[in-house]
Amino acid sequence: MKNLLFILVIVAFSVVSCELERSNPLDPDNNSSIDVPTKISNVSITSSGSGSVTKWVKVEWQSTEDADAYMVYRALDYDGSYVSIVPQGIPNTSDTTCSYRDNDVYAGNYYWYRIAGRSEEGLIGPLSTPVGRGVE
Amino acid sequence: MDKFIKRYVLILFCVLSSLSAQDFDLEKFTDPQKYGWEDFEERNHAKMDLQERQRLLQLYRMNRLTTAGNLAKSAIVPGWGHFSAKSYTKGQIFLGLEVVLFGSALYFYDQAMENYDKYKNADQVDEMNQSYNDALEPYRYSQAFLGLGILVWIYTLYDTINVTDEYNSNLWSDIIREYNRQNVIITPTGISVRF
Numbered sequence: 001m002k003n004l005l006f007i008l009v010i011v012a013f014s015v016v017s018c019e020l021e022r023s024n025p026l027d028p029d030n031n032s033s034i035d036v037p038t039k040i041s042n043v044s045i046t047s048s049g050s051g052s053v054t055k056w057v058k059v060e061w062q063s064t065e066d067a068d069a070y071m072v073y074r075a076l077d078y079d080g081s082y083v084s085i086v087p088q089g090i091p092n093t094s095d096t097t098c099s100y101r102d103n104d105v106y107a108g109n110y111y112w113y114r115i116a117g118r119s120e121e122g123l124i125g126p127l128s129t130p131v132g133r134g135v136e
Numbered sequence: 137m138d139k140f141i142k143r144y145v146l147i148l149f150c151v152l153s154s155l156s157a158q159d160f161d162l163e164k165f166t167d168p169q170k171y172g173w174e175d176f177e178e179r180n181h182a183k184m185d186l187q188e189r190q191r192l193l194q195l196y197r198m199n200r201l202t203t204a205g206n207l208a209k210s211a212i213v214p215g216w217g218h219f220s221a222k223s224y225t226k227g228q229i230f231l232g233l234e235v236v237l238f239g240s241a242l243y244f245y246d247q248a249m250e251n252y253d254k255y256k257n258a259d260q261v262d263e264m265n266q267s268y269n270d271a272l273e274p275y276r277y278s279q280a281f282l283g284l285g286i287l288v289w290i291y292t293l294y295d296t297i298n299v300t301d302e303y304n305s306n307l308w309s310d311i312i313r314e315y316n317r318q319n320v321i322i323t324p325t326g327i328s329v330r331f
C-alpha cells in the first residue's frame with residue numbers, strides 16, 4: 001500500500017512538472033520557419049488643415065523587405081488600446097515609403113498611430129513607436 | 137461350500153463388531169476434564185463464555201471498518217474516511233485543506249487558460265509573447281496548488297489507513313468495556329445478571 005502511495009507521489013510530480021506549450025502555429029518560438037518582420041521605423045504623420053472640409057490624418061513610413069503587408073493601429077491615447085483600422089492590411093509595394101490616409105477622423109480629437117509589418121504567413125511584427133496628431 | 141464360508145465370515149464379523157462396541161466408554165467420551173474443566177457446570181460456563189465471545193466478535197465484525205472501503209471513501213472525498221472513523225477534526229482539516237488547495241488551483245488555472253486562449257489566437261508577436269507570459273505565472277501557481285493538493289490527498293489516504301486501524305482496535309476495546317459494564321445481558325439462551 002505504501003509503495004502505491006509512493007508511486008502516486010511520483011505521478012503527481014510528473015503531472016505538475018508539465019510546461020505550458022507554445023502551440024500557436026505563428027509563434028516563432030514554436031515554428032522556426034517563421035521570420036518575424038522587422039520593426040517599422042521613420043514613421044511620420046500629417047493631418048488636414050483647419051480650413052479643410054474633409055478631415056484626415058496621413059501616416060507615412062519606410063517600407064521593409066520582409067513585410068508582405070502593413071497593419072495600421074490607432075488609439076485616442078498614447079498608452080491606449082490600439083485597434084487595427086485596416087484589418088486586411090496595406091500591401092507592400094516596391095516603393096521605399098508607404099502611406100495610409102485615415103479619413104475616419106473628427107476635428108478636435110488627437111489620434112495616435114502605430115505601424116507593423118505582416119509576414120507572408122500572417123505573423124504581425126513588433127509595433128512601431130506611437131506617433132500622434134491632432135485634427136483641427 | 138464357498139457360499140457357506142462367506143456366510144460364516146460375515147457372522148463372525150458381526151459378532152466381533154458387537155463385542156468391540158461394548159467397549160465404548162460413554163463416560164470417557166463426555167469427560168468434562170478433557171479440556172481442563174472440573175465438572176459439567178464449569179464446562180457449561182465455558183460454553184456460555186464462548187458464545188458470548190462469538191457474539192462480541194460478530195458485533196465487532198458488523199461495526200468495524202475495512203481499510204479498502206475507507207480508502208475508497210477518502211479517495212473520492214478527502215476526509216470522508218476520517219469522518220467514518222469518527223476522527224472528525226482531522227477529517228475537517230483535510231477536507232478544508234483540499235477545498236482551498238484545489239479551489240486555488242482551479243482559480244489560477246482558469247486565469248492561465250484565459251490568457252493562453254489569447255496567446256493561441258494572437259497573430260501579433262508582442263501580444264503573443266505578452267499573453268503567453270501572462271498565462272505562465274498563474275499556470276505555475278495552479279500547478280503548485282495542484283501539486284500540494286495531490287500531496288495532501290496522498291497523505292490523507294495514508295492517514296486513513298492509520299486512522300482505520302486505530303478505530304478498529306478502539307472498537308474492540310469499547311465493545312469489551314461496554315460488555316463488562318452491562319449488569320443484565322440478554323443472550324439467545326436466556327438472561328444473565330451480573331452483580
